[in-house]
Amino acid sequence: MASSGFMKKGWISLITAAMITVTGCGSTGGATDQPGQATVAPSESPPQTEKRVVTDAFGEVEIPTNPKRISALYREDYLVALGVTPIVQYYNPMWGKQDYLKLEVPLFDVTGSIEAMLVSEPDLIIGAGEVDAAQYELYSKVAPTFRLPDDVLADSRKTLTLIAELLGLSEKAEQVLADYEARIVDVKAKLNAAIGDEKLVVLRMNVVDKSMNIFGIHNTFVGQILYEDLGLKAPGFAEAMTEGNIVLSKEVIPELDVDHIILLPSNGTWEEESNTKALEEMKADPLWQTVPAFKNGHVYPVERSYWQTGAITANGLKMDDLLRLLAS
Secondary structure (H helix, E strand, O other), X not given: OOOHHHHOHHHHHHHHHXXXXXXXXXXXXXXXXXXXXXXXXXXXXXXXXXXXXXXXXXXXXXXXOOOOXXXXXXXXXXXXXXXXXXXXXXXXXXXXXXXXXXXXXXXXXXXXXXXXXXHOOOOEEEEOOOOOHHHXXXXXXXXXXXXXXXXXXXXXXXXXXXXXXXXXXXXXHHHHHHHHHHHHHHHHHHHHHHHOOOEEEEEEEOOOOOXXXXXXXXXXXXXXXXXXXXXXEOOHHHXXXXXXXXXXXXXXXXXXXXXXXXXXXXXXXXXXXXXHHHHHHHHHOOOHHHOHHHHOOOEEEOOHHHHOOOXXXXXXXXXXXXXXXXXX
């Protein structure tokens, strides 16, 4: 489990120094010839809006010092944790949206036209791994766009800290993370008392072809919160995986020595007839009946949208589920 010391201002300053170079105010900027630094050229007339130059995954970008209208596609969770309402919410017609956030804002269809983002008039767009160079260029034509670096995206705490710095909310992030750490300590103790070293894994049922994905210890949705922070034990197969998740072959199912299974559908909810039918078929399958979790009735269908998100609010909901399912 990560120590609480990282929440101090020194830790945040380290992240800030590594990822963001704040260079002052001005309407235009020019790079120095020193690596990793940038300066803002003096403006002949006072700027209408204070800006600063920051460094993201693609280089330097000038953003507002205090942005108010924020888009953070599929990272809205972090905005909500910081008390910020995004101007739009990520939506994919094949997958849906993050329902658990309960946002009442326009949906932005990531498979559609960029014009929908233009209409929303963002001050700042925050992108993640799904934003490639071509998309980054498109978004940048709408508003200043910051692409979160991949090494930050792998850690929910670093992601929250960096987004908070971009928004001028570092003190708020410190409090959020302090509360988050305290919750982890409490939940970890209760789960340890309830199940000890019993093994747990997360599986996703793919509704279309009935295949099953297994999430390993390096999966960004569950790896950090379940196995690192809460100290839960993974079955050997999941522990040995180098990928975040893979399709579980039927030949491996009898070897899946796991005591508890968190199960989510790839789409929809467990109330839908197609998902319910697929779950019943899975429970009746002789192969799955060889797995301890199935034999002992320790398979737990859960809501998918926050189990497929590794962010702060989602992780809080995961902890709620774990206490309800394992420690009540």
